[in-house]
Amino acid sequence: MEFVDILGYVAGLLTTLTFLPQVIKTVKEKSAKDVSLNMFLIAAANQVLWVIYGVLKKDLVIIMTNVLILVLSLTMVFLKLKFGRTTASPSDTL
Amino acid sequence: MEFVDILGYVAGLLTTLTFLPQVIKTVKEKSAKDVSLNMFLIAAANQVLWVIYGVLKKDLVIIMTNVLILVLSLTMVFLKLKFGRTTASPSDTL
Numbered sequence: 001m002e003f004v005d006i007l008g009y010v011a012g013l014l015t016t017l018t019f020l021p022q023v024i025k026t027v028k029e030k031s032a033k034d035v036s037l038n039m040f041l042i043a044a045a046n047q048v049l050w051v052i053y054g055v056l057k058k059d060l061v062i063i064m065t066n067v068l069i070l071v072l073s074l075t076m077v078f079l080k081l082k083f084g085r086t087t088a089s090p091s092d093t094l
Numbered sequence: 095m096e097f098v099d100i101l102g103y104v105a106g107l108l109t110t111l112t113f114l115p116q117v118i119k120t121v122k123e124k125s126a127k128d129v130s131l132n133m134f135l136i137a138a139a140n141q142v143l144w145v146i147y148g149v150l151k152k153d154l155v156i157i158m159t160n161v162l163i164l165v166l167s168l169t170m171v172f173l174k175l176k177f178g179r180t181t182a183s184p185s186d187t188l
Binding site: 004008010015017018019020021022024025026031032033034035037038039043045046049050053056 | 097098101102104105108109111112113114115116118119120123125126127128129130131132133136137139140143144146147150151
């Protein structure tokens with residue numbers, strides 16, 4: 001395995017971990033009022049495109065990374081819908 | 095330009111836009127209590143690795159995408175530090 005591949009896996013692991021602190025924080029605090037629903041909807045849609053891109057490029061780093069982020073993104077969409085409405089306001093959905 | 099490249103640019107554009115709704119929401123509401131600081135610190139560190147990965151792989155999609163996300167991540171770190179402490183609690187930094 002070359003250096004660039006190891007770097008890719010490390011970056012991929014970090015990318016995968018990016019949404020994890022938000023998931024943990026939201027689960028613990030049961031509050032997602034300040035969290036943007038659109039951010040995680042865009043992320044989820046985007047992960048699907050990146051998985052297809054990874055498949056076409058035969059790039060396992062891209063594929064593995066984005067499947068895992070997709071799961072975390074959908075988890076945050078669920079948590080936002082569950083805990084994001086404690087203080088309802090029109091901008092809550094932004 | 096092949097289909098896979100166009101797909102990459104579309105995915106890259108969406109990736110770039112991912113953090114934008116959160117930046118807009120936080121600027122408008124001046125509140126980031128529920129937003130995870132660690133998420134954006136990890137994202138910023140990670141974007142640097144992805145830029146290096148993109149340079150080594152000579153992949154312009156990866157490079158361009160991650161430079162822009164780096165800027166948005168650092169913007170959110172700034173906004174979290176500015177607006178995230180309205181209700182101070184130990185878990186604010188998670």
